[in-house]
Amino acid sequence: MKIRVGFGFDVHRLVTDRELWLGGVRLEHEKGLLGHSDADVLIHAICDALLGAANMRDIGYHFPDTAGEFKNIDSKILLKKTVDLIGSKGYSIGNIDATICAERPKLKTHIPAMQQTLSAVLGIDEDDVSVKATTTEKLGFTGREEGISAYATVLIVKE
Ligand SMILES: Nc1ccn([C@@H]2O[C@H](COP(=O)(O)O)[C@@H](O)[C@H]2O)c(=O)n1
Numbered sequence: 001m002k003i004r005v006g007f008g009f010d011v012h013r014l015v016t017d018r019e020l021w022l023g024g025v026r027l028e029h030e031k032g033l034l035g036h037s038d039a040d041v042l043i044h045a046i047c048d049a050l051l052g053a054a055n056m057r058d059i060g061y062h063f064p065d066t067a068g069e070f071k072n073i074d075s076k077i078l079l080k081k082t083v084d085l086i087g088s089k090g091y092s093i094g095n096i097d098a099t100i101c102a103e104r105p106k107l108k109t110h111i112p113a114m115q116q117t118l119s120a121v122l123g124i125d126e127d128d129v130s131v132k133a134t135t136t137e138k139l140g141f142t143g144r145e146e147g148i149s150a151y152a153t154v155l156i157v158k159e
């Protein structure tokens, strides 16, 4: 059995007049994340972690932000495509551990919905998808609520 680890990181800017999508879940907030897609920063970090683990470049390589087909796309679709990409190299997902850095909104009550949504798209147990949240204690761009960042670590396996 081959076991590989991967790491992903992403940032998107918070702006008015955009929906806020995190972990495949739409949250009520006065601002949303700006991007070519729905800008789901958590899903993008997970996609990059999965692609990195399989040594298959990154999200922008497979889904360029210059392509009309990805404009405002639901990032859950990109996540499913990413699972299929690593599957084409024989890999399946062991587990995922991720952290969202956001001053606001409070995310703790939404974490179970994110875990449920992500595990369904990924085709793995909810117990294998960990999502955590932290503020950055009002420091930096996340602390000033200019943006939200996310980090993800994954383990993938090939029998
Ligand atoms: N957007 C967020 C940020 C944090 N949480 C929860 O609060 C806990 C404490 O956060 P600190 O940044 O002050 O350490 C954190 O462990 C999360 O449980 C949250 O729900 N939403």
Ligand SMILES: C[C@@]1(CO)OP(=O)(O)OP(=O)(O)OC[C@H]1O
Binding pocket: 010, 011, 034, 035, 036, 037, 038, 039, 040, 044, 059, 060, 061, 063, 064, 065, 066, 070, 071, 072, 073, 078
């Ligand atoms: C997802 C893609 C594609 O719609 O666009 P964005 O939503 O701008 O997100 P980013 O994290 O910059 O990653 C790559 C992209 O090509």
